[in-house]
Amino acid sequence: MAKDKVITSADVKLWYGDFEALHGINLDFNQNEITALIGPSGCGKSTYLRCLNRMNDLIPGVKIEGDMRLQGEDIYSSQMDVVQLRKRVGMVFQQPNPFPFSIYDNVVYGLRLQGIKDRAVLDEAVETSLKQAAIWDEVKDKLHVSALSLSGGQQQRVVIGRVLAVQPDVILMDEPTSALDPISSTQIENMLLELREQYTIILVTHNMHQASRISDKTAFFLQGRLVEFDDTKKIFLNPHEQETSDYISGRFG
Numbered sequence: 001m002a003k004d005k006v007i008t009s010a011d012v013k014l015w016y017g018d019f020e021a022l023h024g025i026n027l028d029f030n031q032n033e034i035t036a037l038i039g040p041s042g043c044g045k046s047t048y049l050r051c052l053n054r055m056n057d058l059i060p061g062v063k064i065e066g067d068m069r070l071q072g073e074d075i076y077s078s079q080m081d082v083v084q085l086r087k088r089v090g091m092v093f094q095q096p097n098p099f100p101f102s103i104y105d106n107v108v109y110g111l112r113l114q115g116i117k118d119r120a121v122l123d124e125a126v127e128t129s130l131k132q133a134a135i136w137d138e139v140k141d142k143l144h145v146s147a148l149s150l151s152g153g154q155q156q157r158v159v160i161g162r163v164l165a166v167q168p169d170v171i172l173m174d175e176p177t178s179a180l181d182p183i184s185s186t187q188i189e190n191m192l193l194e195l196r197e198q199y200t201i202i203l204v205t206h207n208m209h210q211a212s213r214i215s216d217k218t219a220f221f222l223q224g225r226l227v228e229f230d231d232t233k234k235i236f237l238n239p240h241e242q243e244t245s246d247y248i249s250g251r252f253g
């Protein structure tokens with residue numbers, strides 16, 4: 001049975017000034033799937049990812065063309081509320097970036113911005129989000145200490161909790177484990193497999209083992225082009241394109 005498409009993108013092109021970084025990307029994302037974006041450094045994975053919640057709007061001199069839709073709504077329409085969009089399409093970066101506040105205040109940050117003040121509602125959101133982010137047991141007795149006092153792996157899970165608290169539809173992750181040790185990385189990978197039940201996840205990764213272990217679909221980018229997009233098994237075991245095969249087998253990149 002065909003799954004629902006949460007995000008669709010057609011003929012996405014992006015220029016940084018005169019430099020064309022994306023050359024017409026066509027890529028759709030199914031609900032409750034993890035899609036990995038792979039490819040050598042500089043091929044445009046992060047640039048493409050940032051198009052999906054309009055993070056590139058913040059960069060001067062950027063021009064974007066193409067059609068990108070979230071649940072059918074035009075992401076680049078003038079009607080689109082960008083604050084709402086970034087709530088619906090949350091983002092986790094390579095370096096954990098907790099705010100210099102307590103764990104609790106980090107997690108409820110987005111909810112307070114929405115005007116939610118009810119302590120019971122906030123408490124409930126903190127517990128639920130930190131459980132989903134697989135860090136509740138480690139921090140439940142110290143919710144009011146600074147998030148910056150945690151290890152890198154714990155900080156990244158608190159940041160994921162902060163993203164989950166506003167109940168996004170889609171979570172964008174840009175190399176979320178590359179700054180972490182192997183145990184923390186595995187914890188986050190296992191958590192993503194759980195989160196897939198509820199969310200649609202788009203993950204940029206340089207880690208081929210990670211892409212093959214946890215993603216349903218894989219998109220291989222090269223020099224601003226989408227070379228191949230398919231089921232992860234197919235991409236890793238029997239890719240259609242020679243360039244994909246060369247990259248997967250470590251012949252470049």
Ligand SMILES: Nc1ncnc2c1ncn2[C@@H]1O[C@H](COP(=O)(O)OP(=O)(O)OP(=O)(O)O)[C@@H](O)[C@H]1O
Binds near residue numbers: 019040
């Ligand atoms: N703010 C920017 N201004 C100008 N050029 C940029 C900017 N950001 C990225 N680029 C260029 O766009 C191209 C794609 O970069 P991008 O960061 O999207 O690649 P990537 O595949 O995510 O790389 P990596 O795996 O190293 O993070 C590169 O040539 C890069 O130098």
